[in-house]
Amino acid sequence: MTWDIHDIQKWSWRKHPLGGVIEDPGNSSKFKTGGWRTFRPVRNALNCNQCLICYIYCPDSSIIVEDGNVTGINYDFCKGCGICATECPRDAIEMKDEGEETDKQNK
Amino acid sequence: MVVTKNTVALIGTDAVAEAMRQINPDVVAAYPITPQTAIVETFSQMAADGIVKTNFVAVESEHSAMSAAIGAAAAGGRVMTCTSSQGLGFMWELLYIASGLRLPIVMPNVNRALSAPINIHCDHSDSMGARDSGWIQLFSENAQEAYDNTLQATRIAEHPDILLPVMVQLDGFIISHAVDRLELIHDDIAREFVGELHPAYSLLNSSKPASVGNFDSLYGYFFEFKQQQEEGMRNALQVIQEVGKEFGKATGRSYGLFEPVGMDDAEIAIIALGSACGTVRSEIECMREAGIPIGMIKLRSFRPFPAAELVRVLEGVKVVAVMDRSDSFAGGMGGPVFMELRSALYDMPNKPQVINYIYGLGGRDLSIELTQKVINDLEEIAGGKEVQQKVNYLGLREGEE
Numbered sequence: 001m002t003w004d005i006h007d008i009q010k011w012s013w014r015k016h017p018l019g020g021v022i023e024d025p026g027n028s029s030k031f032k033t034g035g036w037r038t039f040r041p042v043r044n045a046l047n048c049n050q051c052l053i054c055y056i057y058c059p060d061s062s063i064i065v066e067d068g069n070v071t072g073i074n075y076d077f078c079k080g081c082g083i084c085a086t087e088c089p090r091d092a093i094e095m096k097d098e099g100e101e102t103d104k105q106n107k
Numbered sequence: 108m109v110v111t112k113n114t115v116a117l118i119g120t121d122a123v124a125e126a127m128r129q130i131n132p133d134v135v136a137a138y139p140i141t142p143q144t145a146i147v148e149t150f151s152q153m154a155a156d157g158i159v160k161t162n163f164v165a166v167e168s169e170h171s172a173m174s175a176a177i178g179a180a181a182a183g184g185r186v187m188t189c190t191s192s193q194g195l196g197f198m199w200e201l202l203y204i205a206s207g208l209r210l211p212i213v214m215p216n217v218n219r220a221l222s223a224p225i226n227i228h229c230d231h232s233d234s235m236g237a238r239d240s241g242w243i244q245l246f247s248e249n250a251q252e253a254y255d256n257t258l259q260a261t262r263i264a265e266h267p268d269i270l271l272p273v274m275v276q277l278d279g280f281i282i283s284h285a286v287d288r289l290e291l292i293h294d295d296i297a298r299e300f301v302g303e304l305h306p307a308y309s310l311l312n313s314s315k316p317a318s319v320g321n322f323d324s325l326y327g328y329f330f331e332f333k334q335q336q337e338e339g340m341r342n343a344l345q346v347i348q349e350v351g352k353e354f355g356k357a358t359g360r361s362y363g364l365f366e367p368v369g370m371d372d373a374e375i376a377i378i379a380l381g382s383a384c385g386t387v388r389s390e391i392e393c394m395r396e397a398g399i400p401i402g403m404i405k406l407r408s409f410r411p412f413p414a415a416e417l418v419r420v421l422e423g424v425k426v427v428a429v430m431d432r433s434d435s436f437a438g439g440m441g442g443p444v445f446m447e448l449r450s451a452l453y454d455m456p457n458k459p460q461v462i463n464y465i466y467g468l469g470g471r472d473l474s475i476e477l478t479q480k481v482i483n484d485l486e487e488i489a490g491g492k493e494v495q496q497k498v499n500y501l502g503l504r505e506g507e508e
């Protein structure tokens with residue numbers, strides 16, 4: 001990636017590429033969308049049989065898979081849509097209130 | 108080089124199709140609507156016959172026409188479409204996307220009234236509604252200008268200081284369907300003038316990928332992009348004149364932001380758009396022969412609006428009539444050209460009086476008699492008579508109640 005946008009907030013209107021075109025691909029990974037979440041999927045590894053259905057269904061590629069196994073959920077990008085929880089045949093994923101989960105984390 | 112003249116008799120739609128043939132765009136996506144249909148018909152035949160290399164996309168609506176045009180332009184193609192009236196209305200949300208993405212799409216728009224009541228004839232209410240959509244708007248007086256403007260529009264739209272879409276306006280039926288005498292440019296000259304498109308990016312260029320149509324609102328630079336569009340419009344004031352001069356060198360027909368007729372010593376003046384200028388021009392010539400100091404401004408570029416240039420040319424004029432072929436339904440504020448001209452003149456120290464004539468809605472003719480009435484009113488006001496009514500409806504039936 002070559003497009004340096006670290007100080008984009010300070011840019012003059014003249015500096016932006018015309019029409020909002022981004023000529024430097026792949027930088028959407030810098031744009032963390034997890035903050036949009038109101039419910040958080042929490043996976044219980046004990047109930048999981050590694051069928052990978054959640055991984056296939058997740059529209060945000062937020063199910064983390066390592067060596068063929070689900071190891072976690074990427075909360076930087078998970079938008080909390082709940083598809084994984086609905087599709088999981090083992091009810092291994094529960095949607096929890098994001099606010100309460102954040103409070104717990106911050107304690 | 109000795110170039111023989113190529114004088115032809117064509118209806119306006121065929122004149123535009125001829126310009127499109129010479130431009131030879133990569134993609135044309137269009138849907139027919141009266142009175143624009145003949146452009147699409149003629150051009151799609153050219154595409155089917157292999158006369159142009161254009162990929163003609165017969166879409167299912169104007170909404171799709173503009174969507175396809177946007178996609179093709181983002182892919183780096185030279186792209187055109189054309190429309191009219193309700194068709195332009197149906198394109199609405201896409202108009203803003205084309206200009207916001209800075210895509211140099213060229214679109215002849217055959218001016219026609221908007222329903223209701225259903226009316227297929229000429230007025231300017233369709234394109235006036237698109238006034239604030241970020242498109243450049245050039246108006247044509249006759250088939251010659253519709254042809255010339257279409258060729259120039261490509262150059263203007265694609266200029267690196269502009270990169271904005273351009274609408275070429277031609278009056279429905281009056282220009283689109285009347286046979287007119289015009290000079291066509293030789294293909295070589297036309298192609299050299301139009302030149303090649305060098306897009307800044309292309310969605311099809313995998314070695315230099317780009318992302319177009321991105322979501323902005325979280326980081327919030329929308330305002331900055333709108334300022335860039337406004338700058339493009341300001342640059343267009345200059346570029347339209349440069350391209351018009353260059354066109355003059357190639358063809359003998361120069362163009363500016365507007366055409367002043369007899370304005371050097373005019374005390375009264377009429378400003379108009381489109382085919383009405385033909386009628387007004389002939390009346391003005393008669394009046395000048397009779398010694399009346401009258402002039403005309405034929406406004407060619409409505410977007411951008413050449414405010415400073417108009418102020419300069421109206422210096423010393425006592426009273427000016429603005430002819431509007433659409434109403435803005437503002438409850439007495441007059442038509443769009445009237446409002447904008449008055450706004451442009453506000454800071455002028457010795458500004459002329461400005462009165463408005465809304466005329467020709469739904470295709471009602473602007474007759475010689477009506478034009479003479481305007482000139483009589485102007486003479487009386489210049490002679491000291493008080494303005495009775497600032498906004499007048501010219502040719503409106505006001506008989507029995």
Ligand code: SF4
Pocket residue numbers: 041057058059060061062063073077078079080081082083084085
């Ligand atoms: S909640 Fe939605 S976005 Fe988040 S991991 Fe599950 S499927 Fe993906």
Ligand code: SF4
Pocket residue numbers: 043047048049050051052053054055070087088089090091092093
């Ligand atoms: S769908 Fe459920 S069981 Fe299957 S891998 Fe995902 S969490 Fe485990």
